[in-house]
Amino acid sequence: MGERLLAERARWPLWLPVFLGFGIALYFALPAEPPSWAGIALILVGGGGILAARGRVLPLMLALICLFTIALGFTMAQWRSIRLAAPVVERHTGALHLDGVVSEVEMLPDGGVRLTIEKVSLDRDDVVMPLKVRVKAKAGQSSATAGDRVRMRAMLMPPPQPAMPGAFDFARFAWFKQFGAIGTVLGPVEVVATGEAKGWRSDLTIAVNELRHAITARILAVLPGDRGAVTAALTTGDQMPISAPMMQAYRDSGLAHILSISGLHITMAAGLVFVGLRSLMALFPSLALRHPIKKWAALLAIAFAGFYTLLAGSPVPAQRSFFMTGLILLAVLLDRIALSMRLVVWAAVVILLWEPEEMIGPSFQMSFAAVVALIASYETLTPKQGAWKAAHPGWMPAAGLYLFGVVMSTLIAGSATAVYGIFHFNRFAVWSVAANMIAVPLTGFWVMPFALLLFLLLPFGLEAIALVPMGWGVEAVNWVAVWVASWCSAATVLAHSDG
Numbered sequence: 072m073g074e075r076l077l078a079e080r081a082r083w084p085l086w087l088p089v090f091l092g093f094g095i096a097l098y099f100a101l102p103a104e105p106p107s108w109a110g111i112a113l114i115l116v117g118g119g120g121i122l123a124a125r126g127r128v129l130p131l132m133l134a135l136i137c138l139f140t141i142a143l144g145f146t147m148a149q150w151r152s153i154r155l156a157a158p159v160v161e162r163h164t165g166a167l168h169l170d171g172v173v174s175e176v177e178m179l180p181d182g183g184v185r186l187t188i189e190k191v192s193l194d195r196d197d198v199v200m201p202l203k204v205r206v207k208a209k210a211g212q213s214s215a216t217a218g219d220r221v222r223m224r225a226m227l228m229p230p231p232q233p234a235m236p237g238a239f240d241f242a243r244f245a246w247f248k249q250f251g252a253i254g255t256v257l258g259p260v261e262v263v264a265t266g267e268a269k270g271w272r273s274d275l276t277i278a279v280n281e282l283r284h285a286i287t288a289r290i291l292a293v294l295p296g297d298r299g300a301v302t303a304a305l306t307t308g309d310q311m312p313i314s315a316p317m318m319q320a321y322r323d324s325g326l327a328h329i330l331s332i333s334g335l336h337i338t339m340a341a342g343l344v345f346v347g348l349r350s351l352m353a354l355f356p357s358l359a360l361r362h363p364i365k366k367w368a369a370l371l372a373i374a375f376a377g378f379y380t381l382l383a384g385s386p387v388p389a390q391r392s393f394f395m396t397g398l399i400l401l402a403v404l405l406d407r408i409a410l411s412m413r414l415v416v417w418a419a420v421v422i423l424l425w426e427p428e429e430m431i432g433p434s435f436q437m438s439f440a441a442v443v444a445l446i447a448s449y450e451t452l453t454p455k456q457g458a459w460k461a462a463h464p465g466w467m468p469a470a471g472l473y474l475f476g477v478v479m480s481t482l483i484a485g486s487a488t489a490v491y492g493i494f495h496f497n498r499f500a501v502w503s504v505a506a507n508m509i510a511v512p513l514t515g516f517w518v519m520p521f522a523l524l525l526f527l528l529l530p531f532g533l534e535a536i537a538l539v540p541m542g543w544g545v546e547a548v549n550w551v552a553v554w555v556a557s558w559c560s561a562a563t564v565l566a567h568s569d570g
Contacts, residue, residue: 083133085412088419090137094144095427098152107153110146117142148427157202157249164227166257168194169204173219175280177311178287180300182210185311186260188221191251198227201251213260217281220264227254239495247428279381283307286382286529293538294545302538302545304330305514306522308383317549322496323562324555325485325503326510329548331434337392339519340379341400345372347523369403375526376400394418395442412446415439433495437488444487445480452479474508481507499563506555510548517544 098105117139171188178184188204206225215221230245230253245253287303291312294302300312310318310330321327349368353359373396380393395414419439422429429435460472481504493499500506521541528534555561 085416086137087140088416088423090140091144091147091420091423092430094141094146095148095423095430097141098145098148099428099431104152105149107149110142110149113142114139114146144423144427147424151247151427155247155249157246158199158251159246160199160201160227160229160252162229164195164198164252164254166224166226167198168222169206169225169227170220170222170263171204173215173217173221174203174277176215176217176284177309178284179207179311180314184208184213186213186215186221186256187250199251201227202249204252204254205245205250206254206256208256208260212256212258215260215262216265217277217284218265219262222261222263223259224257225254226257227252229253243428244432247426283309283382287312289529289534290538293535294542297549298542298546301330301549302541305336305518305545306382306525308389317552320549320552320556322498323500324506324552325500326506326548326552326555328437329510329514336383336519337376337379337389338396339515340523341372341376341396343520343523344375345369345400348372366404369400373397373400390418390422394421412443412450415442415446433491436491436495440487440491441484444483448479448483477508477511478504481511493565497565499565500561501563502555502558502561506551510551513544513548513551517541518548 098110117135120135121139169188170192172190173186174189175187176184177186185205185207188206189202191201191204193200204227206223206227208223213221213223230242230250232242233240245251286307287309290303290306291299293299297314297317300310300314301317303312304310308331313330318327318330321330345368348371349364352364352368358364376393376396380389383389395418398414398417422435456472456476460468485500485503485507489499518541521537521544525534525537525541528537
């Protein structure tokens with residue numbers, strides 16, 4: 072058995088996120104909060120066992136390493152939960168006056184806004200003072216922007232528990248976001264002061280949110296309706312302005328992943344910057360022959376991918392994609408070759424250690440399931456595709472091979488994520504392959520290049536030059552989503568089961 076284990080030594084690191092995830096899942100599966108020393112005790116047991124068994128039986132050593140990794144995952148989840156602990160209101164408060172600093176403004180489809188308020192102050196001594204609150208204001212009630220200190224009359228309530236066993240737990244989500252209450256604004260939101268400073272981290276968060284809000288507003292000023300709303304989602308990650316029917320059409324057609332800035336968008340954006348800049352610099356022989364333009368393009372592509380991830384709000388799929396894309400481009404800078412599956416592993420390890428609560432959410436699960444399945448499949452398919460392409464030259468076989476790649480990628484990713492989609496959302500998009508065959512190439516070859524041009528033109532106020540043609544592509548994707556969603560049994564609704 073030891074020889075078989077040694078033969079797989081190169082792939083041992085691929086199990087790291089598995090055992091880290093097992094420890095995180097163990098923590099969240101407990102019916103009650105464990106003692107604060109539980110995780111540290113498990114780490115000490117695992118670490119002590121490794122030291123005691125060093126140099127002895129290989130299977131025992133590996134078992135102890137696995138135990139240590141599980142303990143590390145458990146401890147990181149527990150530490151994160153303790154570190155982010157914040158007061159939560161215990162009951163419906165009724166009307167009260169609330170003061171605080173706006174850290175985020177999200178536009179709603181009905182014209183209202185959703186405000187995240189920090190540095191909260193209440194006028195009631197009988198109500199627990201939350202660290203952050205999230206409140207909704209109707210259209211016309213608020214003109215506040217990120218960084219403003221505001222005063223309002225509102226009603227607050229605790230973050231709601233799951234509607235049924237196994238459903239989305241907003242209270243747990245709110246705990247890790249430090250939302251101590253949610254509520255509704257009862258009157259006009261008064262801006263008391265603008266641009267209040269709260270430290271560099273808060274200032275950075277507020278600045279990014281304000282930039283997202285400003286870009287979204289400028290997009291919607293040029294492109295009305297769902298055309299502009301979907302364009303904003305692809306550019307800044309803000310999906311709130313999208314109408315409910317259009318959002319449902321994207322879900323039913325299996326195109327909802329296009330609206331979430333993830334691997335598709337980050338990779339396309341970084342690739343466009345890298346190829347575009349390198350090609351541009353190659354036009355000047357004196358520059359291309361004397362300087363490492365390939366490395367310069369890679370460095371600027373990393374910077375843009377980081378900016379795009381930050382602008383999108385840093386969702387888990389975008390974090391994973393940025394980390395992987397960054398390592399690939401870093402390999403270009405260091406003249407090395409990066410291994411894809413190992414990139415996925417280290418991206419998962421970083422996210423699991425940094426934000427362990429993300430593991431139990433659909434975003435993490437579906438994102439990594441799709442990428443792992445695609446890489447594992449193409450490790451086998453790529454050599455066969457290369458041999459077939461060499462034996463069949465010409466543009467028609469190449470077009471057929473591309474179509475095959477799109478279909479296979481959609482089938483592989485769709486199959487890998489289907490079980491998670493069914494579990495979390497109780498829905499399965501039957502015709503997603505057909506929808507993605509049309510929408511994904513359209514997004515990659517038309518929409519995303521104009522999105523990159525949009526970022527270049529925004530500082531000069533010339534965004535309409537890029538937005539108008541980008542809107543044509545977005546409208547075509549919207550049409551595909553609505554068309555496929557109208558097909559018979561486009562989305563199968565599956566009953567929830569506790570068993």
